[in-house]
Amino acid sequence: MHILIIEDDPLFRREMKDFLENSLYHVTALTEFDRIVPKALSLRPDLILLDWNLPGQSGFELCAEIRACSDVPIIFVTGREDSMDEAAALLKGGDDYITKPFHPSVLLAHISAVLKRTRKEAQDSAVLIHLGLELDLAKAQVRYQGRRAELTRNELKILHCLFRHPGEIVPRTELIEYLWDASVFIDDNSLSIHVTRIRGKLKELGLPDFIHTKRGMGYFI
Template identity: 50%
Template structure:
């Protein structure tokens, strides 16, 4: 599924792009804010994430013009929490309205709901399964059959990264860089602590050897 991000704040745009790519979406971005509707029609995404306050032309104007020629789902993503603004956006043809700052799991769930409602997107795309263990990337939950456990953001990112590289021995440093990609020094022990917590949650599901430790190297599913 292709999602187009229309957001003028670079940091927010990059965070959204990373989040969506981690959820296995194909992502395109708009960086020039002239002729935005024409860009949308050319890219032809399955869904548009649209900010309200943009250079030159605001999100409502873009949505109004877009609805003259396209029914592509539009989710407004904005820091404006005014109820009347939300109502206006929905009346203009928006499919949902999410206020910043948003919880990543909530955003993914709302995207899933809009896609499912508008183009019958199968729920299975949002679930990764390996050796009987399933990870729902829109709810941050891991489950085995009917039993489930909710993960913290770091636990989810850790397990999700291992799912992405299942079968490989993933070095500890690769995981540390992925989880804490910033300029702050992270003690190596932080990974061990989060791995222990994740394994404890898997234990509650009856899975005790799902994540194997490769001594001196890293971890493997």
């Protein structure tokens, strides 16, 4: 996961960066504070740690600008202890608020909680995206580079299950149970047929190798 630090105190910035990198996060820390929003968005972080008091523009204003065009999670990390400031930050689009000083483990706990919550929200959204392929749950279709394909109910459910576990092998039995829970009868042979049909539709969109098979185990994307 990529974390972006926007903090003007060089010592505190370095301490946070070193600690998070030691905790196996990929970390970028801004050291110049002009055109912050374009820089931040171009880096495409998974989460932003944002100081309130920054040169030229407050973190409060930056949060509002980022929120206007991105849903990236934002945690305020600041020495401001006023509860009204915290409320304003959250109302403006911040996802969490940590007051300095704090123990490093507290920072990790807040980051983990926000990432877990926002990932779940993304998974539950109407449109899921993986490797450029959009799965539209409401319209029962997939889209890729301007092209689209309609999905049957079974095909939609199978892709939805795979999209919920990107990079993970989903056992065939789990897919069958997932469909059965949705009152859709499907057996092992039917599953193979549906996956073959999905692959055919994805191939027509330009993604012939989107779904991978792990022999004897299941499928993954």
